[in-house]
Amino acid sequence: MKHFAIEQLQTVADVERDQPPLSRNQRIERWAELLELNPGKRLATLYQTEDLPSKKRELVRADGSPITVAFEDPILRAAGLEGDSYGDAKRFFQLTDYQLHRALCYCHFGGTVSAATAAHYVRKAVGNRRRNLIAWLWDTLAD
Template structure:
């Protein structure tokens, strides 16, 4: 038997590494994201520009430097749990949220080109607990 590094095996075989489900439950992943945002509540974050008007493929690939997603992706714990990038689609999958909920947290139409991290954290907590949306946002779903 010949031993080769995994990186070389993919050139001679169809190697598939099984994806593991995150160890943290959905609620804890969302709580961690909110807590990361709350560490610097006055930090100004960029929003994603008009998410709802983009074709699906473009929407899923959207990102912005210094966004709420950048804060999540900069966390080694969330990355080790499986957050693949700071792109919209990767966040929707990882946090197990709907595109609508991600839109509420991240889109420019809910507050302009930028928002404070404390506002982003409030929105994350709102999508985590939809029954409390009125408390977090002052409006109901």
């Protein structure tokens, strides 16, 4: 008989455990930690998110983006992350458009961003649910 850790089994099967749900900050922190596992890895950015209407922005995704790293994690998927689109990340991690734009957009980094840099900007959202004036304006005028 072969023995496996729960985390190993979750990569090939739906394993349910009685765990309390992850808080918003725990989800964001896990995402940052996953990115930091391979800090030099180049990840795809999302092209010009600030120029898209909100309905189109929600659907934007790129293979190998920082959001893809989160979606590949069985723990975050089990916690409710449904996909690797901009909208999936915004809802699941409860981030503002401004926060996601700063961490993922092409206009800041070009075609790719290092996982370490993405982790830095993702982590800045931990505990920061206050909407400052810039974030409010960004979210209001982005549509």
